[in-house]
Amino acid sequence: MRIGILSQWFDPEPGPARLPGALAHSLAERGHEVRVLTGFPNYPDGVVQDGYPIAWRRDEIDRDLVIRRVALYPSHDASAVRRTANYASFGVSAAVVGASVFKGLDAVWVSNSPVTVGLPAWRIARAMRLPVLLHVLDLWPDNIVSSEVVTSRRATALLLSSVHRWNRWMYRTASHVSAISPGIARILESRGVSAGKLSYVPLWADEQTFRPSSDDGFRATMATPPDRVTVLYAGTLGRAQAIDRLVDACNRYPRHEPSIDVWIAGSGVEEEELRRRAEQSRAPNVRVRFLGRVPTAEMRSVMSAADIHFIGLRDDANSTVTLPSKLQATMASAKPILLSVAGDARAIVDEAGAGFTAEPGSSDALTRALVQAARSGRPRLCEMGHASRTAYDRDFSLAAGTTRIERILDGLTSGAPA
Incomplete structure (x- = not known):
């Protein structure tokens, strides 16, 4: 044609x-x-x-x-x-x-x-x-x-x-x-x-940028222990992305659960407030690290080193029918998803077995999802990442x-x- x-x-x-x-x-x-x-x-x-x-x-x-x-x-x-x-x-x-x-x-x-x-x-x-x-x-x-x-x-x-x-x-x-x-x-x-x-x-997704990689060298840069689960959010730090719920969920993380690291990469209008909230955390087993803007050339190594990627949206009527572009990008990268979005995006993650979901707007639900991810451990999260990529190849x-x-x-x- x-x-x-x-x-x-x-x-x-x-x-x-x-x-x-x-x-x-x-x-x-x-x-x-x-x-x-x-x-x-x-x-x-x-x-x-x-x-x-x-x-x-x-x-x-x-x-x-x-x-x-x-x-x-x-x-x-x-x-x-x-x-x-x-x-x-x-x-x-x-x-x-x-x-x-x-x-x-x-x-x-x-x-x-x-x-x-x-x-x-x-x-x-x-x-x-x-x-x-x-x-x-x-x-x-x-x-x-x-x-x-x-x-x-x-x-x-x-x-x-x-x-x-x-x-x-x-x-x-x-x-x-x-x-x-x-x-x-x-x-x-x-x-x-x-x-x-x-x-x-x-x-x-942009498949030249987002593809599977086994490079986890960035973990050493961040002094992350080899057995610790790491959560990554990468993108704009704005109200629409609901990163405040992720930070609040970290602040409520139970002391007796496995330790986790949370990396937040990017910048935006909410960055100062998010940093303030993170500094108030009293959870000894959660480290929230702000990476700032990461150059595009380095972003793949950061994404590869994380075990599970957070995707969130503010809870409104539009979010239930939205498929955030991060969804396809994360699945193409063979990474599991920590999702705080309702509707179509949640159905995709649940059906593919590609991660953990939480009700949007609920920090308590997101805390429970964080605990599930931490208890699963890195090998199980890697398996979920493979399921994520399989669903991407088939549908997206x-x-x-x-x-x-x-x-x-x-x-x-x-x-x-x-």
């Missing part, structure tokens, strides 16, 4: 922005012709990378891909106005000067994050008459409300109404809609997307995701049900 990829985020941007590029190369390796429409790289700090001066459009070749970049307003800060300008400028540029790169293709995969891709998606579907697979990676506008970017009640109500109308139009435009979690699929159906054009296609790998998307696109081009 001749396939288009439309995504505001793309290589060489890091983190989750790498996932559309992984899909593009995976499709090309399977013999498909792939063309990409994207912006100029400015994620995650809103600064355009060296070597990419912004122009109305720029065409380039990356191995087996044809890539067109179009102008945008670079920004990724906390300003709602500047963030909106970033999203909207890409949507307009992609529709006006970018979409023609897809001329002559069979179908186009579209990342719906942000929702302003609806404008170029409409041109592709209506003016160019190409089938469009819209992949819902974020549940808009719910994610904006959860992040509290907009604080005014009146502004929030207006935003919700406007984005819902936009979404309904965008979903009607798409030939098929895929969701990254079963819960999001159910919500989309409740919002008017017919079950016949809806499917569940979970995202994959790039190969599995590419196959699902390939089948849907093939169905759209042939007229068969996806």
Whole structure:
């Protein structure tokens, strides 16, 4: 097939922005012709990378891909106005000067994050008459409300109404809609997307970064005894990640249970408060260590040296249908998970036997899960890590995701049900 990829985020941007590029190369390796429409790289700090001066459009070749970049307003800060300008400028540029790169293709995969891709998606579907697979990676506008970017009640109500109308139009435009979690699929159906054009296609991890490793040399750096279970949280230290519950659970850890180390890697607005809480701990058998920001090149060794990885989200309606990207990254790394998230994420961990779960918002439940992990010991946690990777390979790998998307696109081009 001749396939288009439309995504505001793309290589060489890091983190989750790498996932559309992984899909593009995976499709090309399977013999498909792939063309990409994207912006100029400015994620995650809103600064355009060296070597990419912004122009109305720029065409380039990356191995087996044809890539067109179009102008945008670079920004990724906390300003709602500047963030909106970033999203909207890409949507307009992609529709006006970018979409023609897809001329002559069979179908186009579209990342719906942000929702302003609806404008170029409409041109592709209506003016160019190409089938469009819209992949819902974020549940808009719910994610904006959860992040509290907009604080005014009146502004929030207006935003919700406007984005819902936009979404309904965008979903009607798409030939098929895929969701990254079963819960999001159910919500989309409740919002008017017919079950016949809806499917569940979970995202994959950045498999070049997250893969199994036996390197545990970082334990010696941290003076961690060889038999002690170590818990790792790596990421942003914000309210949404519920790391405060992890620190509180450590403070309540029973004195008679096996000793554990807890490493917290990253930075954010909650760091000072988290450090203050950790310093108040009177649990003699728990060491909470703050690692600060760890360079990307060193992160794999830190992740490999830990025995179990903590993933948490603040308890709200959106979290029950969210699959945090850390879930796939941890499973790809063959590590078990200490999970404080309800809904779809918990079902995945429980079904795979990939770790321990606790009710979100409950420090006592998380303390009990910590005790379970410590009692299990490092060899048993290693076995659970293998189960985690097995489930990843089966359900969440790039190969599995590419196959699902390939089948849907093939169905759209042939007229068969996806």
